[in-house]
Amino acid sequence: MARTGPPTILFDLFLANQRRKRLIEAALAATELPPEDYPLYVFVGAEGPWTPTGLAGRLDMPLSTVLFRLRRLERRGHAERVPHPEDRRSFLIRLTDAGQALLGEARPAFREYAEALEARLGDEGVAALRAGLDSLRQALDEELAARAAAP
Numbered sequence: 001m002a003r004t005g006p007p008t009i010l011f012d013l014f015l016a017n018q019r020r021k022r023l024i025e026a027a028l029a030a031t032e033l034p035p036e037d038y039p040l041y042v043f044v045g046a047e048g049p050w051t052p053t054g055l056a057g058r059l060d061m062p063l064s065t066v067l068f069r070l071r072r073l074e075r076r077g078h079a080e081r082v083p084h085p086e087d088r089r090s091f092l093i094r095l096t097d098a099g100q101a102l103l104g105e106a107r108p109a110f111r112e113y114a115e116a117l118e119a120r121l122g123d124e125g126v127a128a129l130r131a132g133l134d135s136l137r138q139a140l141d142e143e144l145a146a147r148a149a150a151p
Helices: 009-028 035-047 052-059 063-075 097-149
Strands: 079-083 091-095
Touching: 009 035, 009 097, 035 052, 035 063, 035 091, 035 097, 052 063, 052 091, 063 079, 091 097
Parallel strands: none
Antiparallel strands: 079 091
16 A cells, blocks of 8 residues: 555544544443443433434434434333324434433443543643544535535
């Protein structure tokens, strides 16, 4: 493979994401919550109920991916569909009591790791990272929009 220059910021982001995955796996190891589903449990349990479309928007994920992952929660008995009170064509997804109980077990374990990480970074480090990540997301959006608009 030809060398094309130093690693890009996207490669650095990839490596940080790999470590983030390992941290979540370690934090949730004593629970039965699959680490890859943790964000869904949090967003549905803490902010829900959601329509699948609303949740897909919140998570910035394709609707098909969100529906696939929500079905996994439903099969485990941790999520359920309920009628949408304002739109009979749609439904809301919420955690069941069993799902809430699992989230109640997993969330403190995760927060312990997350807060320890933030303590290592310090308040200024966390603020700088948040600002940097906001700038990165904006730059990604701008680049994607520019490429989509290009002939």
